[in-house]
Amino acid sequence: MTMERNVTQIALFTALIAALGLIPQLTLAFGVPITAQSLGVMLCGTVLGARRGALAVLLFVGLVAIGLPLLSGGRGGLGQFVVPTSGFLIGFPVAAFVTGYAMERLGKFAVVWAAGIAAILGGVVVLYVFGIAGLAIALDRPVGQAALLVTAFIPGDIIKAVLAALITAALYRARPNSVPSRR
Amino acid sequence: MISLTSPVKTRAHGWSAGGKLAALCLASVVLFAAPYLWFQVIAALSVLILYALPGGIFLRYGLRRIWPLWPFVVLVLIWHVATGVTEAGVVIALRMLSAVALANLVTMTTKLDAMMAVVHRLLGPFSRFGLNIRAIELAAAMVIRFTPILSQKGAALALAWRARSRRRASWRVIVPFMVLALDDADHVAEALRARGGFELDKDL
Numbered sequence: 279m280t281m282e283r284n285v286t287q288i289a290l291f292t293a294l295i296a297a298l299g300l301i302p303q304l305t306l307a308f309g310v311p312i313t314a315q316s317l318g319v320m321l322c323g324t325v326l327g328a329r330r331g332a333l334a335v336l337l338f339v340g341l342v343a344i345g346l347p348l349l350s351g352g353r354g355g356l357g358q359f360v361v362p363t364s365g366f367l368i369g370f371p372v373a374a375f376v377t378g379y380a381m382e383r384l385g386k387f388a389v390v391w392a393a394g395i396a397a398i399l400g401g402v403v404v405l406y407v408f409g410i411a412g413l414a415i416a417l418d419r420p421v422g423q424a425a426l427l428v429t430a431f432i433p434g435d436i437i438k439a440v441l442a443a444l445i446t447a448a449l450y451r452a453r454p455n456s457v458p459s460r461r
Numbered sequence: 462m463i464s465l466t467s468p469v470k471t472r473a474h475g476w477s478a479g480g481k482l483a484a485l486c487l488a489s490v491v492l493f494a495a496p497y498l499w500f501q502v503i504a505a506l507s508v509l510i511l512y513a514l515p516g517g518i519f520l521r522y523g524l525r526r527i528w529p530l531w532p533f534v535v536l537v538l539i540w541h542v543a544t545g546v547t548e549a550g551v552v553i554a555l556r557m558l559s560a561v562a563l564a565n566l567v568t569m570t571t572k573l574d575a576m577m578a579v580v581h582r583l584l585g586p587f588s589r590f591g592l593n594i595r596a597i598e599l600a601a602a603m604v605i606r607f608t609p610i611l612s613q614k615g616a617a618l619a620l621a622w623r624a625r626s627r628r629r630a631s632w633r634v635i636v637p638f639m640v641l642a643l644d645d646a647d648h649v650a651e652a653l654r655a656r657g658g659f660e661l662d663k664d665l
Contacts (some may be wrong), residue, residue, distance in 0.1 A: 280658070281596070285653075287643070287650075290611075291642065293610075296608040298615075305494045321639065344577065355564065357526070357562070359530055360561050361533075405489060423540075448633075449636055453643060
């Protein structure tokens with residue numbers, strides 16, 4: 279793959295994460311308030327793989343830092359790195375990397391299962407480790423109490439992991455050559 | 462794209478972005494190193510004065526940006542009052558508000574290109590280890606250009622869905638959305654390559 283294609287895919291997926299956070303029509307509602315943004319992070323890993331997926335999300339986090347309002351709800355700027363929920367934002371690139379790494383390792387499985395397992399590992403388990411650690415530090419509470427605060431959001435994120443799996447599988451059927459994590 | 466930079470021009474807009482970022486780092490370290498109530502009260506009041514100096518519009522704009530923190534402030538206070546360490550709770554809440562407000566202040570008074578210039582300078586030394594800074598900057602510019610385009614395309618897809626279905630667009634609409642994004646990436650990559658791409662940069 280050419281360098282140009284690498285860079286444009288990374289940039290377009292960064293824009294995709296941002297767009298998923300911006301478009302209200304695509305916001306998924308299952309009773310739990312969730313945005314599609316972390317779905318974008320999972321998809322970066324399941325579609326682009328570990329390295330490029332993490333780079334796309336890193337670019338996203340970097341652009342938020344320099345002041346672009348790319349986070350859902352038009353949030354952004356340096357303040358987002360000191361709010362109590364900043365652990366999730368800081369964990370985004372790692373979550374994408376782990377998702378992509380698991381996706382690449384699970385080559386024997388059907389795409390839908392591999393993507394589902396990878397998205398839960400990276401986009402839920404790893405992301406919540408960062409998020410809960412951030413909350414515990416910011417609020418000066420034990421990890422257990424910080425974890426209680428976010429349990430309400432875990433079902434929503436598991437649904438998003440399932441959606442990431444279904445979307446990745448559908449994308450793989452539509453464009454087998456366009457899913458770099460599977461080549 | 463909407464920017465988070467303040468609509469009101471302040472004197473701080475003219476200051477060097479690097480200086481403001483360094484000052485922010487220093488202020489944040491001091492905030493987190495000082496667990497004293499009197500210190501945090503003075504710090505929070507000073508931050509409030511900084512916001513008030515450019516006038517009412519700036520102050521309201523700034524306060525609106527830290528308003529989403531209120532559930533955490535309430536939570537911290539309830540927890541710490543319930544466990545009998547009220548003073549520690551007030552310190553944590555004030556420190557959280559000051560730290561976020563100061564960081565927002567830098568974002569509000571620094572233009573995007575000034576921030577980009579700082580990033581460029583910080584990344585400079587890494588180019589020796591093979592980091593292609595031009596590629597990163599091009600990628601950043603592409604994100605800024607493509608986010609609104611992708612949002613429009615996503616909205617168009619959602620509308621097309623609603624034209625054919627009585628129900629709202631579901632997650633399935635994300636599949637064609639991503640196909641669009643991947644196709645766009647290929648087209649742009651070809652266009653870049655046709656214009657010399659990154660290969661030319663190696664000689665420069």
